[in-house]
Amino acid sequence: MSEDVLFDLVNVSKKFVKGKEQISIFDGLNMQINKGDFVAIMGPSGSGKTTLLNMLGGVDQPSSGEVSFDNQRIDNLSEGKLAKWRANNIGFIFQFYNLMPMLNAFRNVELPLLLTNMSSKERAQRVQNALKLVGLDDRAKHMPSEMSGGQQQRVAIARAVVSDPKLLLCDEPTGDLDRKTADEILETLQLLNKEFGKTIVMVTHDPSAAKYAKHTLHLDKGEFVLEAK
Template sequence: MTGQTLIHLQDVSKRFVKGKDTITIFDHLGLSIPAGDFVAVMGPSGSGKTTLLNLLGGIDQPTEGSITFDGGRVDTLTEGQLARWRAHNVGFIFQFYNLMPTLSAARNVELPLLLTSFGRAERKRRVEAALSLVGLAERADHYPREMSGGQQQRVAIARALISDPKLLLCDEPTGDLDRTTADEILAMLRLLNQEMGKTIVMVTHDPEAAKYARRTLHLDKGRFTERELVA
């Protein structure tokens, strides 16, 4: 069930300077995402999908306009403030998992907590809980090379959940997986949305993946059109 607005973009413009050229990705873009929403974002290459995720996650800042999260401005925070804000509020899930190959599953999941004030015992408890949630408690000591792609993505989801963020940002989370494994991961994301109330924004090129979301937005030439709304 969706609630009050969690994220609000107002008149957001994003431009990059490349040599003598200025490239406009967004020009006065607006978007509101209620708490508990699950939004799939689709669109052609170069339409700004990844830039949008970077703006929502505080990795990038708008050239103009404002970004509000849970009632507070994000676009005015310093780099240090943004790092702390991300550590507590945002979980990232990527296409290629982004796991550290020299660390076990448990240590990979623990990484975001190293930016917090949690002690070792609390970190261990949270890691065990997160791995159990994704069904990989018994693989805690295994390394990425010892796991399938689907298992690695489950570890990445556990890592994204470790700080209990309000927002999950997913960039093609099933793009490197076969259909069966992709559906398992997507079903897990839908469960996190429905049962735990996580707000999810997922960039995908896959219409089948988009069906798991509550609604689909199509991004093209810096503008959104809403294609689908699921009750």
């Protein structure tokens, strides 16, 4: 595998059992994501976009095939090793922010770092840097209820990048926002990609959001069609 490839899916199948029926999401899917890329994944509802994202994040495992990250197989890791790999390499951004309502912005962003051996001083510096990156260093003490939807999503982005992951996985990150706020969030993701070299995979139903990515992959019936931008 080329050194430029971050993710490599080889002949991946994913099946679910529903009652007596076996449902196939993917059958022999092949896909590569290069380091530093920004990929938007689009497709009809139920096409498996979120399942794929979960597979890339090690939340879901394939029924068969190989999934490699930076030349390391992750489809055969134990749950414990997979959790450690995920904490070291992946940042998740969701549609509904998933902030802890009883914690202020600083404490929400700090959460992933509590699983590390960092000193409190180093954690504080990391959190301040992440909040500054998303333009919210002056809102560190604000609670989620005191912030707009766009600001809450910025806090969620700061939380996703605070541990300096190699890959950001975004599931409809602007689906709950108005157009202007959505564009601001997408510009932040674009900045993380262009200026900080973060590899980003974003699931979206919005063609306007997909335009911020370098490539768009259309998922249909378990297959991708790459559209160069």
